[in-house]
Amino acid sequence: MGATVLSNDELLRHADRAMVLAQRLTEWIAHAPDLEEDMALANLGLDLLGQARSLYTLAGAREGAGRTEDDFAYLREAREFRNPALVEQPNGDFAATIVRQFLHDAYAIEWWTARVDGPDPDVGALAAKVVKETTYHLRYSRGWLVRLGDGTDESHRRTSAAVDALWPFVGDLFAPSDAALRPGFDDRVAAGFADATVSVPAGAEAFTPATEPSPLLVELLAEMQSLHRAHPGVSW
Amino acid sequence: MSDNWNLWEVFVRPRRGLDHVHAGSVHAPDAEIALQHARDLFTRRGEGVSLWVVRSADIVASDPGDAGELFDPADGKDYRYPTHYELPDEVANM
Amino acid sequence: MPAPASETRQNRFDRVIAADQRIEPDDWMPEDYRKNLIRQIAQHAHSEIIGMQPEGNWLTRAPSLRRKSILLAKVQDEAGHGLYLYGAAETLGITRHELLDLLHTGRQKYANIFNYPTPTWADMGAIGWLVDGAAITNQIPLCRCSFGPYARAMVRICKEESFHQRQGFEIMVTLCNGTVEQKAMAQEALNRWWWPTLMMFGPPDTESAHSQKSMQWKIKRFTNDELRQKFVDATVPQADLIGLTVPDPELAWNDERGHYDFGEPDWDELRRVVAGDGPCNAERMATRKGAHDDGAWVREAAVAHAEKVAARTAEIAA
Numbered sequence: 001m002g003a004t005v006l007s008n009d010e011l012l013r014h015a016d017r018a019m020v021l022a023q024r025l026t027e028w029i030a031h032a033p034d035l036e037e038d039m040a041l042a043n044l045g046l047d048l049l050g051q052a053r054s055l056y057t058l059a060g061a062r063e064g065a066g067r068t069e070d071d072f073a074y075l076r077e078a079r080e081f082r083n084p085a086l087v088e089q090p091n092g093d094f095a096a097t098i099v100r101q102f103l104h105d106a107y108a109i110e111w112w113t114a115r116v117d118g119p120d121p122d123v124g125a126l127a128a129k130v131v132k133e134t135t136y137h138l139r140y141s142r143g144w145l146v147r148l149g150d151g152t153d154e155s156h157r158r159t160s161a162a163v164d165a166l167w168p169f170v171g172d173l174f175a176p177s178d179a180a181l182r183p184g185f186d187d188r189v190a191a192g193f194a195d196a197t198v199s200v201p202a203g204a205e206a207f208t209p210a211t212e213p214s215p216l217l218v219e220l221l222a223e224m225q226s227l228h229r230a231h232p233g234v235s236w
Numbered sequence: 237m238s239d240n241w242n243l244w245e246v247f248v249r250p251r252r253g254l255d256h257v258h259a260g261s262v263h264a265p266d267a268e269i270a271l272q273h274a275r276d277l278f279t280r281r282g283e284g285v286s287l288w289v290v291r292s293a294d295i296v297a298s299d300p301g302d303a304g305e306l307f308d309p310a311d312g313k314d315y316r317y318p319t320h321y322e323l324p325d326e327v328a329n330m
Numbered sequence: 331m332p333a334p335a336s337e338t339r340q341n342r343f344d345r346v347i348a349a350d351q352r353i354e355p356d357d358w359m360p361e362d363y364r365k366n367l368i369r370q371i372a373q374h375a376h377s378e379i380i381g382m383q384p385e386g387n388w389l390t391r392a393p394s395l396r397r398k399s400i401l402l403a404k405v406q407d408e409a410g411h412g413l414y415l416y417g418a419a420e421t422l423g424i425t426r427h428e429l430l431d432l433l434h435t436g437r438q439k440y441a442n443i444f445n446y447p448t449p450t451w452a453d454m455g456a457i458g459w460l461v462d463g464a465a466i467t468n469q470i471p472l473c474r475c476s477f478g479p480y481a482r483a484m485v486r487i488c489k490e491e492s493f494h495q496r497q498g499f500e501i502m503v504t505l506c507n508g509t510v511e512q513k514a515m516a517q518e519a520l521n522r523w524w525w526p527t528l529m530m531f532g533p534p535d536t537e538s539a540h541s542q543k544s545m546q547w548k549i550k551r552f553t554n555d556e557l558r559q560k561f562v563d564a565t566v567p568q569a570d571l572i573g574l575t576v577p578d579p580e581l582a583w584n585d586e587r588g589h590y591d592f593g594e595p596d597w598d599e600l601r602r603v604v605a606g607d608g609p610c611n612a613e614r615m616a617t618r619k620g621a622h623d624d625g626a627w628v629r630e631a632a633v634a635h636a637e638k639v640a641a642r643t644a645e646i647a648a
């Protein structure tokens with residue numbers, strides 16, 4: 001393995017991003033605005049779970065200490081998670097979920113596209129499939145962003161509120177090594193927001209990642225890991 | 237303001253080389269969502285490579301009461317079928 | 331063309347049913363047949379979507395990422411089944427909107443089984459194995475039901491159900507091969523789900539209100555008791571195989587009949603739960619109505635946006 005492959009820290013950052021977002025999406029099931037959206041959100045979640053599992057497995061193989069996908073997902077503490085804070089934000093209303101998804105997808109499509117011919121062949125092999133998945137996710141989230149932003153007064157108000165609430169987490173999506181992805185992201189977001197008739201908040205991306213894990217993530221993981229940890233070492 | 241979405245009929249092409257076949261219906265406020273809903277509902281297990289969606293209201297159907305006049309006249313025209321014709325034994329395949 | 335006399339239409343309908351052919355939505359059908367079908371398909375559709383809740387309850391806590399993916403795909407399928415069935419019902423001249431309204435106002439029912447809680451992970455195994463298993467037993471004959479759209483929806487659904495049952499049984503097998511605690515969890519879930527599952531087939535034939543007409547119309551092909559027997563015969567050996575005990579002291583193989591004899595479910599309990607007094611009736615309905623009501627602004631926004639786009643397109647064209 002050459003020196004140019006992604007570090008395990010980077011692999012986990014993206015595995016955790018996908019896993020935590022999938023976890024949030026599963027909370028929608030049986031609560032979505034219509035049955036078709038239950039199905040759509042489940043499909044997004046299934047794709048993201050698949051991505052997370054592949055990346056955890058790759059990280060485990062490279063680490064060589066025998067850790068499995070579930071060891072990474074269920075047995076690490078919140079402070080060991082590397083996900084950007086955006087994906088752990090609560091579902092809120094459907095507008096908040098869509099804005100969160102759109103910002104995430106606009107980032108993810110840039111990141112995965114850059115991996116296709118990137119220097120890490122294992123991630124590159126995965127990227128070919130994930131780019132397709134993410135292209136569809138973006139089509140879905142962007143489509144709903146525009147419908148909600150340019151729908152009724154109420155949906156516009158909710159969408160603007162969601163943009164205001166979630167915009168501060170945008171900067172944190174980008175790791176230092178992601179700097180080259182930012183212009184592409186900005187173009188996508190500006191075009192999406194324009195079609196949705198919502199504006200990019202003027203304020204800075206105020207959020208700075210805390211050194212302590214966020215209470216949101218602690219709570220999310222406590223629920224997710226509860227059963228697995230109650231029976232150490234067993235098969236399911 | 238209505239939250240009633242239109243009904244769309246969905247047609248799925250299962251593989252390249254096959255026709256689109258009617259699969260069922262979805263509700264959607266516009267054509268793009270109709271396609272997305274059709275994709276999520278009818279192609280989760282690789283059942284399709286292409287989709288059509290058509291507003292259900294735009295489908296023109298024949299009246300079942302007209303079935304007699306429309307379809308029965310096709311009966312009794314045996315000469316349309318190859319089995320109607322006798323060939324000399326010497327002609328093995330035609 | 332003038333409508334044929336009612337006599338003739340009835341005769342044609344009877345002939346189609348007798349010949350085991352399918353009635354299609356545009357065909358004339360007796361009003362009772364239509365009503366009966368709407369009631370049955372709607373109740374079936376409602377059951378699929380309410381049925382998402384007991385399992386949805388464990389999505390966030392599934393004990394492995396593989397199980398989480400499987401459960402998510404499974405619960406998603408149930409939403410899909412609901413949609414296939416609402417679609418079939420809509421061909422009978424009623425809208426999904428109206429059907430959901432009938433559900434939300436308690437004027438139509440859903441399967442009683444989903445009014446039971448899911449306190450442990452083993453319930454995911456028991457539901458897949460038993461509840462989906464019972465559903466399959468009920469649904470396979472419905473693939474030949476006399477109403478075309480219902481039969482076709484059932485073909486699609488049955489294809490997907492067998493994954494549901496297998497994943498549930500696999501959970502049970504894994505728990506039974508696991509620790510003492512895990513096996514106890516599996517047995518306890520079987521104890522809770524066995525009798526409610528047997529009640530899924532409906533009241534005994536002697537008391538079934540809708541059975542006879544449905545058999546005549548070939549909507550139903552087997553009686554409640556026949557289907558219940560089929561399910562018991564198929565399931566008991568599976569329980570034996572993984573070392574679980576079916577909680578019925580009267581259960582015994584009857585060599586003469588070639589079937590298992592089994593005890594009588596507590597029909598009073600069924601009546602109580604159907605009447606709304608089950609452990610989760612209120613919660614299930616509140617969740618369903620909550621989702622629907624909270625989503626109204628989303629559905630309205632999508633319609634409003636579609637209208638705006640249409641108006642803009644018209645303006646450009648003009």
Ligand SMILES: [Fe+2]
Nearest residue numbers: 378407408411
């Ligand atoms: Fe189902």
Ligand SMILES: [Fe+2]
Nearest residue numbers: 408462491494
């Ligand atoms: Fe099922």
